[in-house]
Amino acid sequence: MSKRKLKESTLSVGDCVSKAQTILRERYCHQKLPEKPFGVESQYKHLLELLRRTAVHGESNSVLIVGPRGAGKTMLLKCVLRELLEVKQVKENVLLVHLNGLLQTDDRVALKDITRQLHLENVVGDKVFGSFAENLAFLLEALKKGDRSSSRPVLFTLDEFDLFAQHKNQTLLYNLLDISQSAQTPVAVVGLTCRLDVLELLEKRVKSRFSHRQIHLLSSFGFSQYKEIFAQQLSLPEDFPDKSFAEEWNENIQSLCEDKTVEDVLKKYFHSSKDIRSLHMLLILTLSRVTVSNPAIRAADLLETSRLCTADSKANILHGLSILELCLIIAMKHLSDIYDGEPFNFQMVHNEFKKFIQRKAHSILNFEKPVVIKAFEHLQQLELIKPMDGPSVKNQREYQLVKLMVDNSQIMDALQKYPQCPTDVKQWAASAFG
Structure with a gap:
């Protein structure tokens, strides 16, 4: 056995x-939640206590979770909700509404989503409401239990909270925070944002209805x-x-x-x-x-x-250039070093390139000027060089000022990996000046 x-x-x-x-x-x-959130134990206790008071005791609250992207704001909230909803009585009674500023781009869309998440489409039906506040009040009224004496607690989570502040008149925020201040319906409003100045975005009437509770997360x-x-x-x-x-x-x-x-x-x-x-x-x-x-x-x-x-996209583009284009980039590198980062034009680059060819007697790199201009224009299309002013006039394109958009380390890295790169070209790039 x-x-x-x-x-x-x-x-x-x-x-x-x-x-x-x-x-x-x-x-x-699937961003599986950890058994216990790490590094945010005090914030976890604080948020859990706030939401428990709403879910169990019917006390309304509002709070903002503030922190940089990747600090664990969503993870913290999900871990708190997981523990909160482990209690059977709470799970059966509490309603959750998740909104995201990137998805609910205006109050009308947000209200429609609130109705859907609360499963009240049939209750609303074809009713016409005079205002947003009236519509929201009707939805929350519909959640009252059979004896109409007590309401089911609703937890509203607003991801990208700062984007809701851009809605016209901030109607959604005003009404949610107004309800959280009144004793009619137990509501918790939890906002998640990465903006530290989020309170400055709120209108005076909205700010006055916010509890000013903030939970700060830092990747500590x-x-x-x-x-x-x-x-x-x-x-x-x-x-x-x-x-x-x-x-x-x-x-x-x-x-x-x-x-x-x-x-x-x-x-x-x-x-x-x-x-x-x-x-x-x-x-x-x-x-x-x-x-x-x-x-x-x-x-x-x-x-x-x-x-x-962590591959460098510009270094990868350099690996695919022709030898002529690579030589022009090296000439620009030397000009940037000589003139301390000041812009240069095609004529200066061409002169620098010609000096190298005459010095090394490179017959294989002895291209006609129109060919060199085409290579220069291709580098501009690849955005490896950037014009310093507007679109060039055709007869003046050789004298239009440009700036090199790659640094020395990227050029040297590309030369190391370039297949069958002539030794003279490598030495030219490694030398202090051209």
């Missing part, structure tokens, strides 16, 4: 890899915690069908965390953005490199994936 059980719990390598990828992709793509965790999140996001759960594969996988992830190459990649991500979603993008691409022949994540996989994620 025990042998049969052991057989059932041991999967083939292909099945294990497939199962691991399914579990981890679901974790990243350090690099050691970021590494823990990385390990946690890549680890397989305890209930994975093949225990031995899961143990090996998790041990490998722990050893990855101690690898110097992996640490450098994570530091680069940590210092550019603490947004966990950007980490998820890195992990999804790394996970796609796991196969039957390579059933574990290696440091090289993570390094290669990070290069793909």
